[in-house]
Amino acid sequence: MIEQAARAGTDVLIPRLSEICGPANVITDPQELATYECDGLTAHRCSPGLVVLPGSAQQVAEVVRACAGARIPFIARGSGTGLSGGALPRTDGVLIVLSKMRQVLAIDPASRRAVVEPGVTNLAVSKAAEPYGLFYAPDPSSQQICSVGGNVAENSGGAHCLKHGFTVHHVTGLQIVTPQGELTWLGDGTGAAPGYDLVGTFIGSEGTIGIVTKIIVKLTPIPEAVTTLLAAFTTMGAGGAAVSAIIGAGILPAAIEMMDALAIEAAEAAVACRYPEGAGAVLIVELDGPAGDVERETAAVRALCTQAGAYEIRAAHDAAERAAIWVGRKSAFAAVGRISTAYIVQDGVVPRTALPKVLDRIAELSAQSGIRVANVFHAGDGNLHPLVLFDDGDTAMAAAAEEVSGAILDLCIEHGGSITGEHGVGVDKAQYLPKMFEAADLDTMQMVRCAFDPDGLCNPGKIFPTPRLCGEVPGVRRGPHPLVAAGQLEQF
Amino acid sequence: MTADAIPAPLTSACSEVRTAVKSDAVGGVVPSYVAAPASTAEASAVLRAAAELGLAVVPRGGGTRLDWGAPPSRCDLIVETRLMDAVLEHAAGDLVARVQAGVRLDRLAEVLGRADQRLALDPPAGASGTSAGGAPAGGAPAGGTVGGLIAAGVAGPLRLRFGTPRDLLIGITMIRADGTVARAGGKVVKNVAGYDLGKLLAGSSGTLGLLAEATFRLHPRPPAAIYVSLACADAATAAAALLTAAGSALAPSAAELDWPGQDAPLNLAVLLEGDAEGVAERATRMSDLLAGETSVGRLTGLRASSEPPPWWGRAAATGGTAVRIAFWAGQLAGVLRAIRAAGTQAGLDPAVSGSAAAGVVHAALPADAPATAVAQFVTGLRDALGSDSEVEAAVRSATGPRGSVVVLHAPPAVRDTVDLWGPVAAVALMRAIKDQFDPDHRMAPGRFAGGI
Numbered sequence: 001m002i003e004q005a006a007r008a009g010t011d012v013l014i015p016r017l018s019e020i021c022g023p024a025n026v027i028t029d030p031q032e033l034a035t036y037e038c039d040g041l042t043a044h045r046c047s048p049g050l051v052v053l054p055g056s057a058q059q060v061a062e063v064v065r066a067c068a069g070a071r072i073p074f075i076a077r078g079s080g081t082g083l084s085g086g087a088l089p090r091t092d093g094v095l096i097v098l099s100k101m102r103q104v105l106a107i108d109p110a111s112r113r114a115v116v117e118p119g120v121t122n123l124a125v126s127k128a129a130e131p132y133g134l135f136y137a138p139d140p141s142s143q144q145i146c147s148v149g150g151n152v153a154e155n156s157g158g159a160h161c162l163k164h165g166f167t168v169h170h171v172t173g174l175q176i177v178t179p180q181g182e183l184t185w186l187g188d189g190t191g192a193a194p195g196y197d198l199v200g201t202f203i204g205s206e207g208t209i210g211i212v213t214k215i216i217v218k219l220t221p222i223p224e225a226v227t228t229l230l231a232a233f234t235t236m237g238a239g240g241a242a243v244s245a246i247i248g249a250g251i252l253p254a255a256i257e258m259m260d261a262l263a264i265e266a267a268e269a270a271v272a273c274r275y276p277e278g279a280g281a282v283l284i285v286e287l288d289g290p291a292g293d294v295e296r297e298t299a300a301v302r303a304l305c306t307q308a309g310a311y312e313i314r315a316a317h318d319a320a321e322r323a324a325i326w327v328g329r330k331s332a333f334a335a336v337g338r339i340s341t342a343y344i345v346q347d348g349v350v351p352r353t354a355l356p357k358v359l360d361r362i363a364e365l366s367a368q369s370g371i372r373v374a375n376v377f378h379a380g381d382g383n384l385h386p387l388v389l390f391d392d393g394d395t396a397m398a399a400a401a402e403e404v405s406g407a408i409l410d411l412c413i414e415h416g417g418s419i420t421g422e423h424g425v426g427v428d429k430a431q432y433l434p435k436m437f438e439a440a441d442l443d444t445m446q447m448v449r450c451a452f453d454p455d456g457l458c459n460p461g462k463i464f465p466t467p468r469l470c471g472e473v474p475g476v477r478r479g480p481h482p483l484v485a486a487g488q489l490e491q492f
Numbered sequence: 493m494t495a496d497a498i499p500a501p502l503t504s505a506c507s508e509v510r511t512a513v514k515s516d517a518v519g520g521v522v523p524s525y526v527a528a529p530a531s532t533a534e535a536s537a538v539l540r541a542a543a544e545l546g547l548a549v550v551p552r553g554g555g556t557r558l559d560w561g562a563p564p565s566r567c568d569l570i571v572e573t574r575l576m577d578a579v580l581e582h583a584a585g586d587l588v589a590r591v592q593a594g595v596r597l598d599r600l601a602e603v604l605g606r607a608d609q610r611l612a613l614d615p616p617a618g619a620s621g622t623s624a625g626g627a628p629a630g631g632a633p634a635g636g637t638v639g640g641l642i643a644a645g646v647a648g649p650l651r652l653r654f655g656t657p658r659d660l661l662i663g664i665t666m667i668r669a670d671g672t673v674a675r676a677g678g679k680v681v682k683n684v685a686g687y688d689l690g691k692l693l694a695g696s697s698g699t700l701g702l703l704a705e706a707t708f709r710l711h712p713r714p715p716a717a718i719y720v721s722l723a724c725a726d727a728a729t730a731a732a733a734l735l736t737a738a739g740s741a742l743a744p745s746a747a748e749l750d751w752p753g754q755d756a757p758l759n760l761a762v763l764l765e766g767d768a769e770g771v772a773e774r775a776t777r778m779s780d781l782l783a784g785e786t787s788v789g790r791l792t793g794l795r796a797s798s799e800p801p802p803w804w805g806r807a808a809a810t811g812g813t814a815v816r817i818a819f820w821a822g823q824l825a826g827v828l829r830a831i832r833a834a835g836t837q838a839g840l841d842p843a844v845s846g847s848a849a850a851g852v853v854h855a856a857l858p859a860d861a862p863a864t865a866v867a868q869f870v871t872g873l874r875d876a877l878g879s880d881s882e883v884e885a886a887v888r889s890a891t892g893p894r895g896s897v898v899v900l901h902a903p904p905a906v907r908d909t910v911d912l913w914g915p916v917a918a919v920a921l922m923r924a925i926k927d928q929f930d931p932d933h934r935m936a937p938g939r940f941a942g943g944i
Contacts, residue, residue, distance in 0.1 A: 108820060108822050109739070109822075110735055110739075110821065110822030111820035111821045111822035111823070111851070112738070112739060112821065112822075113820060113822075133739070133741075134739075154684065155684050155688075157682060161682065165659070166682075168659075168688070168691070169655060169659055178921070184917065184918050184921070185917045185918065186917070186918050186921075187917075188818075188894055188895060188896065188917065189820055189894055190818040190819060190820065190851050190852070190894070190895055190896070191655070191656070191818075191850075191851070192656075192816070192818035192851070192852050192896065193818070193896055193917065194896050194898050194913045194914065194916050194941045195913075195916045195917075195918070195919065195922050195940070195941040195942060195944075196692055196695070196696055196700075196922045196925060196941075197645075197658055197691045197692060197694055197695055198918055198921060198922070200658050200688065200691025200692070200694070201687070201688070201691050201692045203688075203691075204684050204687070204688055205687055221739055221740060221741045221743075222741065223741060224741035224742075244585065247585070247587070248585065250608060250712035250713075250715075251712075252711070252712065289741075289743055290741060290742055290743055290770065290773075290774055290777075292769070292770050292773045292774070293743075293766055293767070293770040293774075296767065296769065296770060349680045349682050349683055350680065351583060351585075351586040351588070351679065351680055352585065352586050352587075353583065353585040353586050378682070381680070381681050381682040382586075382680055382682070383682045416678070416679050416680070417678070417680050417683075418678050418680050418682070418683040418684075418685045419685050420683070420684050420685050421680070421682040421683060421684065422682060422684060423684075424684055425684075425685055425686065429685075433685060433686060436678075436685055436686075437675065437676075437685075437686055438675070440672050440673060440674050441674045441675045441676060441686070442686070443672075443674075444666075444668060444672065444674035444676070444689065444929075445674075445676060445686050445687040445689060447925070447928035447929055448687050448689070448692065448925060448928070449687075450928050451921065451924035451925040451927070451928045452921065452924070463686065463687075
């Protein structure tokens with residue numbers, strides 16, 4: 001019976017899913033399905049078998065239970081802004097879209113906590129917390145549209161994570177639906193729940209071990225003062241030296257961003273950001289905290305930038321001035337569309353001190369291949385976003401760009417870094433993961449997946465290039481199956 | 493298995509193996525052997541040999557918290573990390589350090605201090621090696637090791653700003669129960685490649701494997717620190733003051749409470765760190781804020797000092813019972829009342845201290861407190877927190893459980909009487925993880941939440 005259902009595809013689930021979520025929330029029309037065929041990484045596309053839009057945690061659980069019962073794969077999707085194909089659908093699978101679950105359920109200002117549904121946008125949390133003088137610190141650049149549920153899946157960072165940390169540092173409890181379709185809480189909002197840190201384990205697992213249905217986030221007091229500096233340098237080397245000097249002085253800015261000449265050129269073309277003329281590199285340094293400290297640190301950063309060769313420094317003290325400085329940086333990815341028909345965004349990380357060497361090597365790769373590379377990066381934490389430009393009508397050039405992009409990741413690994421700092425592995429980098437980790441490492445990671453999802457139905461094919469066969473663990477009595485006990489409290 | 497002859501697989505795996513002595517006991521369970529591998533490779537060989545021999549293994553760092561949790565249901569072999577004590581890499585420019593698990597925290601602090609950096613964790617010193625009698629002459633330092641810190645998942649006052657070991661751990665090398673060496677994370681702070689097994693290992697009490705190496709994110713060591721301290725006569729005022737401090741934009745690094753007994757005043761202190769000028773400025777503002785928030789006459793001794801108050805970051809006395817109460821910080825006043833009520837009902841007067849503004853306090857009871865009274869206290873507190881009427885119904889239904897009362901360590905009589913962990917959410921998933929990593933249940937069996 002189960003095998004027949006699998007062969008019959010996802011259509012067998014239509015009646016049951018319609019019963020759970022209402023027929024209007026089950027999408028079967030091929031044209032409508034096609035609008036879900038990719039996330040923010042458009043290079044990978046696949047139309048889902050079915051799309052379902054549950055309106056509550058209970059509905060998500062019932063949908064997953066229906067999929068699990070029919071042994072049909074399921075994939076969760078938030079706002080679809082992911083950049084590694086983590087929410088890439090499958091033709092033989094159900095895409096569970098969480099965008100209808102967008103309520104901020106509670107704000108507890110005294111505890112500095114909020115409880116939100118997964119479809120709530122990142123920025124909406126900060127907006128809801130603002131009247132209490134609080135904000136939600138992780139701020140991926142897509143924060144106006146990306147969902148907190150997606151942030152949990154990807155352990156999203158943002159420009160300000162240098163000082164404030166990633167999603168995993170700001171989430172203290174999760175309600176999830178297990179891949180068997182059971183609702184359970186991981187963590188209790190305190191950050192000190194007894195037992196294994198399943199919250200930390202779940203965050204960044206890219207939707208492969210369950211679907212999050214409620215999130216308890218930490219809120220942070222809004223900094224008293226914020227200053228944003230823009231420093232222009234003639235060379236990348238000088239800009240890099242300024243970064244090292246700032247960190248070496250024991251200053252921890254909220255953000256340190258850097259752009260090279262080509263990225264600046266693109267930004268000028270797209271949004272006329274009017275960065276200083278002739279800049280070979282611009283540095284954006286944002287400092288936040290108590291007013292006195294920010295004032296002194298701003299002076300120190302100015303001096304260090306000047307010493308490193310900055311020929312122009314601008315400072316923003318209010319939101320409008322700040323926006324004027326950030327507009328170039330924030331538009332950079334889209335802006336390269338003005339100077340190139342197609343491009344690959346990379347997301348490698350290197351130790352900060354290796355940045356100059358790695359940038360030189362990227363320049364060499366670019367010169368050797370004739371493929372232009374625009375560099376935009378979170379300099380403070382060594383997270384590079386090289387934009388590898390090519391003409392998508394030219395297949396040879398596209399292949400060369402792909403090669404340069406891969407070579408950049410190799411460089412990152414060679415220098416002790418990572419193949420992804422914030423975009424995730426998804427489908428896009430699954431083949432690179434074995435370059436960074438050995439088979440035993442990946443095998444050990446997949447034990448976690450086997451514990452949560454022994455049947456391999458939850459977002460299969462992502463992260464790990466080779467799935468681990470879970471099977472029964474020989475030689476031991478297994479504890480109660482998660483189906484039996486998940487979501488319940490037990491006394492021992 | 494007798495302790496007389498050390499099995500050949502163990503002696504060939506590791507040059508430092510001896511038969512155990514009584515003082516090697518873990519929670520009263522005397523092991524047969526103690527192995528001290530000197531490298532990851534040797535540690536891997538030891539665990540392979542243990543797997544071959546079917547030995548139950550308890551990892552040991554400095555032994556400072558070996559009396560935490562339940563006694564192991566079996567313990568044949570202790571694997572101690574004292575010879576794995578190298579700081580492998582301190583990349584000062586990257587604010588990252590990679591160390592072996594046996595590195596002592598005091599030594600690490602010294603190495604990092606040379607570059608004006610620190611690992612921003614300040615766990616209390618812990619029991620000074622009561623269970624680590626097998627350590628070589630001189631014993632383990634009170635501060636313990638990196639591996640022990642991570643396995644116990646402990647944090648001190650800096651928890652408010654920097655969190656717990658899991659928040660600063662960016663890479664691990666672990667050895668699974670079968671001897672397999674596995675790595676996760678790396679040596680860059682920003683990294684989302686693969687599952688983050690460090691999170692799973694942090695606070696796992698050695699039940700998933702042996703930690704061999706750890707890589708941490710570091711922070712600049714602040715040049716100046718000021719502690720703003722005061723005393724309050726009542727819990728409500730103290731709670732309001734602490735929450736005001738933590739919710740302020742003055743960026744406190746810690747906000748601690750010390751309440752030695754129900755008739756004693758509540759001591760509070762807020763730590764401000766940074767450059768000297770900024771810290772002085774913020775200390776003045778913090779003092780004003782606290783004075784304004786607390787009603788006049790109920791507050792005494794407001795002062796700012798570069799020295800911590802004597803009670804700062806102190807661990808509960810050894811030998812007694814230590815209970816960790818975790819809660820949503822906004823409930824602090826209610827939690828403090830509940831602790832006193834449960835104490836009174838059980839005829840006990842616990843000393844209460846900890847990172848109250850971060851939602852974690854400890855209640856300490858003396859070694860001679862009757863076991864039944866301690867059990868009554870713990871149960872009474874769990875009931876009171878579970879039915880806190882101050883919690884908004886909507887929030888509670890949205891969030892499920894909102895805190896925990898865990899007995900960290902206790903004398904044997906108490907341990908046998910009381911449920912150490914209380915309710916554990918998602919315990920079935922935890923068991924499934926344990927079964928994957930340690931299918932034969934040989935790593936610190938029975939030590940952990942849910943009987944894991």
